[in-house]
Amino acid sequence: MNCEIFKQNIAELFDESVASGGEQSAIQREMLEHIETCADCKALYEEFCYTMDVLTPSVNAEPSVEFSRRLSERIEKATPKRKSLHRVLYRVGGAVASVAAMFLVVINLLPATPAKASSGYFGKAAAKLNQAQSLFMRISMRTMPAENFDFLDPTAEFVEHTVQRVGEAWRVDKGDRVMFGDGGQWWQWVESWNNGWTGYGVPSVLVDLMVNPQKLMQFEKSLAEADLGVIYETRNEGGLTFVTVTSPALGDWLESNYMYMSSILESDSRREYAFDRRTKELIAASVYVLYGTEEEKVLTVDQIIYNAPIMSADVARLPEGIEFVEPLNANSGARFVGISARQAAVKVFEAMKIWDVEVLREGIPFVDVERLRDDYEGVTILEVKDAVRSGLYVGYFVPMKVQYRNGKSEELMVAMRNDTPSGGWIVDGGI
Amino acid sequence: MKPERNTIIGRWAELYGADLYRFARFRLGSVADAEDAVQDLFVRLATSSSDLGSVASPRSFLIRSLRNLCIDRLKRRTLSTTPLTEKMDIEQECEAESEIERIKVLMRHLPEEQSEVISMRTAQNLSFAEIAEILDIPTTTVKSRFAYGIDKLRKMLNDKK
Secondary structure, rough: OOHHHHOHHHHHHHHHHOOOOOOHHHHHHHHHHHHHHHHHHHHHHHHHHHHHHOOOOOOOOOHHHHHHHHHHHHHHHHHHOOOHHHHOOOOOOOOOHHHHHHHHHHOOOOOOOOHHHHHHHHHHHHHHHHHEEEEEEEEEEEOOOOOOOOOOOOOEEEEEEEEEEEEEEEEEEEOOOOOOOOOOOEEEEOOOEEEEEEEEEEOOHHHHHOOOHHHHHHHHHHHHHHHHOOEEEEEEEOOOOEEEEEOOOEEOOOOOOOOOOOOOEEEEEEEEEEEEEOOOOEEEEEEEEEOOOEEHHHHHHHHEEOHHHHHHHHOOOOOOOOOOOOOOOOOOOOOOOOOOOHHHHHHHHHHHOOOHHHHHHHHHOOOOOHHHHHHHHHOOEEEEEOOOOOOOOEEEEEEEEOOOOOOOOOEEEEEEEEOOOOOOEEEEEEO | OOHHHHHHHHHHHHHHHHHHHHHHHHOOHHHHHHHHHHHHHHHHHHHHOOOHOOOOHHHHHHHHHHHHHHHHHHHOOOOOOOOOOOOHHHHOOOOOOOOOHHHHHHHHOOOOOHHHHHHHHOOOOOOOHHHHHHHHHHHEEEEEHHHHHHHHHHHHHHOOO
């Protein structure tokens, strides 16, 4: 080893093995021996060491404690996931208020910009749908036959929905779950559960859009005119005009992505509409949810019959043997007024522990609480976190960890809402 | 997407997330940009169709991918940089608020190819072999870039003593 070779190879002494005190190579050993006898090379080596010290951060730039959580959430959001069925089993149209508000915001804040070409198709199609005396539609969606109508599961099979509308009356049937309305009141039931509910207003965002597709057309028209960064493409083919809309998931995602991809509006989506070029009628539609650059078709409108011969009596037919309860009555949530969603969730689970039926009936109005008894009686709360908002859901989600009496523990996101007649909280899902 | 893909990505995030953050933090400067770049990397992996199961050296693979993302971000960024000259006061430069800023100020005296190798060795504690794999260059080139860069800064620091 001479000084020239030492200088040529000095980097060898700064590789990981030497720096970390690991096994040395032959040349590294020779170089270390050389500096024991050569003052010049030793000085050079020490100056290199000093320079390395200057360039090595004395304090590592460690990520914040929140970094891992945020990273996990981003990965989870980007990754298609299968939401467990019982998470939203009892959710009945919870997103309505938020979506209605969102529509209003979009419509009211339209800037005075020229309407895009696409908005013309939507506007004319809305008028045609509005003018129809009756409508019959076949719609296929990836979901479960008994699940609430808004529930979307991109990994599930397609479930056919038939939609009928005549005058003020309407009916949507997805096999196990059926709903009809008379313009004021609605009735909904799941035959396999032998459960029925009734109420007033708009019970489901998707049902509202299925029964009143003109609202969807108006919404798309408003989006197109508002120029909110949504991407539009049009093409003509075989007497049809296709308009494709690519838009991001709607909703509040700052606190939690729990509801991301749980419904079409809460998904990044591409929506393709086919219009008859002559009549301007909407004749078909497809909806895809997007996973980054990949996509999955989740809904198709396969058939639309305008002015179909539909009898009002067939639309307003109720099943036999199902008792309809009005979940949101004056008592709903009455014992849960003036407290937070988190406190209300705790109160419900404490009532489950001792199985206080009176409290549970008020706190979980959408279901016969006796159906829950086998699973939840004796449950113990292990952990409760602050309530969070997610997506378009009108209420809050309370993250909880509970232990059942068989010793098993489970993490839950308990959906709580207080848009009840009493203003008190009720459990809307997540159990 | 296959379930095992989710598992792989989650595991990589757990094992290498902090390392990747440090890499991006050093390259991009700000905490927000660094976090964003790392999240962007994993989101791209989650939505891509590449076969992650066949990646032999995940750490190098991730750093190489992140490096490309950082380069893209730096290209897009509009910086009002003032070239530093040999005459600048090293002492003054070293008063930079953060440790990272202080080192980055020094590194600006070097060509990018040399400062990149040195920061990978010092801030990320990568071996020369790992750096070579990430940059797709021979290990001998890594060592020579490292030696030239350190030698230049050594002389600068000596001049200011």
